[in-house]
Amino acid sequence: MYEKETVIKEKCIRSPFLMAPMVTFGYGVEDGMITEELISHYEERARGGVGMIIVEAACVAEDGRLSKHQIGIWKKEQLEGHKKLVQAVHDCKVPILSQLHHAGIRTVSGRPAAPSKFHGVLRGKGYTAEEMTTEEILEREQQFIQAAVRAQDAGYDGVEIHCAHSYLLSSFLSPTVNHRTDRFGGDLRGRMQMALDILSGIRRSCGDHFILSVRLGFDEPDLEASAHMAKAFVKAGMDLLHVSTGFGSTGSMDERAMEPSPDGFPFNIRIWAAMQMKQRVKCPVIAVGGIRQVQQGMFLLEQECADFVALGRALLCDPQWVKKIKQGREIVSCRNCRKCLWSTDYHKCPGWREYHG
Ligand SMILES: Cc1cc2nc3c(=O)[nH]c(=O)nc-3n(C[C@H](O)[C@H](O)[C@H](O)COP(=O)(O)O)c2cc1C
Ligand code: SF4
Numbered sequence: 001m002y003e004k005e006t007v008i009k010e011k012c013i014r015s016p017f018l019m020a021p022m023v024t025f026g027y028g029v030e031d032g033m034i035t036e037e038l039i040s041h042y043e044e045r046a047r048g049g050v051g052m053i054i055v056e057a058a059c060v061a062e063d064g065r066l067s068k069h070q071i072g073i074w075k076k077e078q079l080e081g082h083k084k085l086v087q088a089v090h091d092c093k094v095p096i097l098s099q100l101h102h103a104g105i106r107t108v109s110g111r112p113a114a115p116s117k118f119h120g121v122l123r124g125k126g127y128t129a130e131e132m133t134t135e136e137i138l139e140r141e142q143q144f145i146q147a148a149v150r151a152q153d154a155g156y157d158g159v160e161i162h163c164a165h166s167y168l169l170s171s172f173l174s175p176t177v178n179h180r181t182d183r184f185g186g187d188l189r190g191r192m193q194m195a196l197d198i199l200s201g202i203r204r205s206c207g208d209h210f211i212l213s214v215r216l217g218f219d220e221p222d223l224e225a226s227a228h229m230a231k232a233f234v235k236a237g238m239d240l241l242h243v244s245t246g247f248g249s250t251g252s253m254d255e256r257a258m259e260p261s262p263d264g265f266p267f268n269i270r271i272w273a274a275m276q277m278k279q280r281v282k283c284p285v286i287a288v289g290g291i292r293q294v295q296q297g298m299f300l301l302e303q304e305c306a307d308f309v310a311l312g313r314a315l316l317c318d319p320q321w322v323k324k325i326k327q328g329r330e331i332v333s334c335r336n337c338r339k340c341l342w343s344t345d346y347h348k349c350p351g352w353r354e355y356h357g
Contacts, residue, residue: 001301003326006051006308008239008284009211011095011157013308015051016301017322020288020310021099021160021215023056025069026346032059032072034081039088045315046092049322051308053089054160054213054242057101060147061140063110064102064168067343073098073147082154090155097213098151099160100144104168105129105177113140114171115178115185122166137184137194140168145201148210158211161198164244165217169195173220173229174247192229196236203237213286214238217246218273226273227280234283242286242310243274254338255290267296275305286310292334294325316342317351 006013019042027038042053058073059065065072072078082098089096105114105127112118113136114129121127132140148159163169171177172194178185184193195214202212214233220226230241261272267290274287287306291297297309314321318332325331332355341348 001298004301006284009158009209011052011211012093013051013095014093015049015322016308017049017051017297018286018308018310019045019050019053019315020312021054021056021162022312022316023066023070023343024346025067025343029069029071032062032065032070032074032078034071034078034085038071039081039085042085042096043088043092044319046089046094046096047323048315048318048320049326050094050311050315051322052095052097052157054097054099054310055085057099057162058147058151060100060102060143061110064104064107064113064140064143065109066101066103066106066167067108073100073150074143076150079150079154082151082156086155095157095211097158097160097211098147098154098156099162099215100147100151101162102140102143102168104166104171106167113168115180115191118171118177131180134182134184141194141197141201144198145205148202149205152206152210158213158239159202159206160213160215160240160242161195161202162215163195163217164215164246166247169198170217170220170247173217175221176247188225188228189232192232195229196232199233199236199238211239212237213240213242215242215244217248218243218270218277219248220246221248223273223276227277230277230281230283234281238283240284240286240308241277241281242288243277244270244288255336256338267300271300271305275300278304278306284308288312292336313340313342313351316340316346316349318355 112129118129265272270289278285284307286308288310313334317334
């Protein structure tokens with residue numbers, strides 16, 4: 001089962017354990033340019049046996065970043081770094097996707113953007129954003145599509161569209177934020193319009209062989225609405241559904257802050273939601289969140305709760321997690337800190353410190 005192969009769009013994924021996208025911010029990225037240190041970070045995890053890598057969120061626009069140190073894919077000068085990264089991962093025979101992102105309300109490098117005027121608190125911090133005009137929406141759609149074309153030029157096997165965690169596309173999907181009355185709002189269909197335009201635009205521009213994944217919140221605002229969206233995304237060309245949290249929970253990763261799964265299901269609610277999505281949507285599903293031990297992942301795969309299991313913090317602490325479980329070696333465990341230190345200073349991560357002796 002650790003070595004169960006799956007082929008998607010002619011790309012062989014040699015393990016169902018994938019690397020989840022995780023911004024790092026500690027590898028000296030400036031002006032969105034990928035550094036050698038960041039390439040080594042991914043290369044080490046590709047060597048460690050993961051089936052596929054979904055690279056941390058890459059911003060599609062200079063003025064839509066979450067941090068000044070976020071990687072970018074908004075201009076051709078950035079492609080050199082992406083090409084080297086892709087090559088390093090492909091040399092380990094591991095497919096790689098670029099996660100395309102715009103921070104929306106949480107933008108720090110430009111004017112925060114939202115479907116409707118926003119003034120509120122997300123994860124304990126106050127935010128204000130102006131309503132986007134139709135022209136701005138169409139421009140942002142093109143930025144996602146052009147970023148996907150650049151990703152394809154750089155050699156990526158596909159892209160993942162970030163539609164979760166309260167960022168731009170999540171805010172359009174959310175009835176809490178999207179109060180528009182034009183074709184980009186109103187009912188569920190209207191709220192999906194921007195994501196659908198992007199998906200079909202990428203499929204048209206990048207062709208049928210390019211993998212298209214979507215990271216979607218299960219609570220946008222509830223499971224039924226999210227499942228409805230996922231079905232529409234399949235029709236628009238989505239190949240893979242990566243289930244996470246939406247605007248409601250604003251991307252919280254703290255299991256203690258999440259409501260429990262129904263029926264005593266022994267995993268967090270994101271994983272429960274992935275299992276529900278798998279029963280409703282006709283495309284492979286990636287489950288993510290809180291997987292630390294191999295037995296947990298194997299249970300989900302064997303019980304067909306998900307087609308793939310993505311590992312986040314487990315791989316930050318032990319880049320060789322997959323290889324070690326295959327060899328029966330002990331892994332370095334994530335301590336589930338209340339706030340993960342990787343987006344500030346990874347040297348302080350207790351797992352990283354233990355791994356590096
Ligand atoms: C440091 C850090 C950075 C993250 N950055 C991203 C990101 O760039 N894109 C994304 O969709 N999720 C991001 N996440 C969420 C992870 O992909 C994952 O869903 C979450 O950590 C739960 O999985 P885990 O318990 O296996 O870590 C990040 C998480 C962490 C800890
Ligand atoms: S040990 Fe703490 S800092 Fe390190 S990956 Fe886990 S949560 Fe993040």
